[in-house]
Amino acid sequence: MPSRWLHERKTEHYYNKAKAEGYRSRASYKLKQLNDEYKFFEEAKWVLDLGAAPGGWLQVASESIEGGLVLGVDLKEIDDLYMENVETIVGDVRDPEVQRTILNRFRGEKADVVLSDMAQNVMGVWEVDDLRQIHLARMALSIADRLLKDDGWMIVKVFQGKEHEAYIEEMRVMFEKVFIAKPLASRKGSAEVYVVAKNLRKDRVLPAELRGEIKTQPLSEEELEEQAPLPGENLPDYGEPEEYGKKKP
Template sequence: MGSRWQMEKKHDPYYKKAKKEDYRSRASYKIKQLDKKFKLIKEGDTVVDLGAAPGGWSQVALEKVGEEGLVIGVDLNRIKPFPEENFHGIRGDFTTTEVQEKVMNLIGGKAKVVISDASPSLCGIKNIDQLRSIDLTNTVIGIADNILEPKGNLVMKVFQGPEYKDMLTRLKKKYRQVKTTKPPSSRKKSSEMYVVGLDFKPKKNKKSKD
């Protein structure tokens, strides 16, 4: 007999749709729905996908950016290559400087969109899991601070916890619009939310006095 998830997924409409439409994961529909609502990704954009395996979000990003764009996917797990030459997969931990430098080199400095569906590995102890989740969220926000072009967009998965409100307040200082949403394809019982930052306002460098 299969696991409960195996049984559930047989009846999951997005799982079936992904199989039928040849998407790598049911999560593809989350980024499709988020993009439809917020117009995040445009043709020709450079998109960085943090926590990308098996590649469902990158696949949608590739469709959106077309041949002129670029998609970089990063994950601890291997991302099976795409036929498109404008996709680069990096296997590694995006919280490390080494991997962040690899991303910077591939994009030549700046990206138009950062997308992240990354989930920390959970141990089941609520306080620890919440801290891991906050750390990962803060890393994604920090990477976006470093690589987003002015007016760039960010979308990331977050799990609501004690620092959720503070995180939104901080984001509102960095993006002209900040929205929180749960796309229809996100399971109702999951505590995940998606935070969207539109129109990034990079910090101006203070002029040195000498």
């Protein structure tokens, strides 16, 4: 039986499993598998989820920490999850007012874990989709520079394209430990991989082009519509990705 068919059946398994177990997205299992490997929720108290709609990662984070708070930020409203340790903010995380609200919700502390499964609508043009995804990943990195504890974790989705190696090098400039992983719940034919990073470097320097990611004013309605992140569940098939081995910290 063809291996591709078997993998597609397994991927469909995660879709059905999510529906049966009450998760809002198959992507929930990607986060579960990443946490099984790297244990980033083990001692976490404050978790920030960027582009959190529809809420699948919020659910997993909520179940994985004791006490504390999981805070999701998205440009669109997220339906209530009815979980005591989950709150959501509708807004642009680049807005300084939203960042202040985040710190207030975390009782003046920074996040132990910053998550980003953000993705925009894919256009089917690989070079364009790659650049758009890297833009979101860089935006998440600029947020982590401001809102993540020095010994915290960052987990961010990227596509394996022309810019992703440069982005990984940027992550290595910012973090002491950087790992690349592709969860089993990811479609094998998709180009997505996850960068898992720990411990911000004390001598880190955020690349100059990323410093402009923080806006001084809230986005306009037109900008909100243009930049609304989506869950990223329907990625086109760009062929087999390069294989990465997982490494534990």
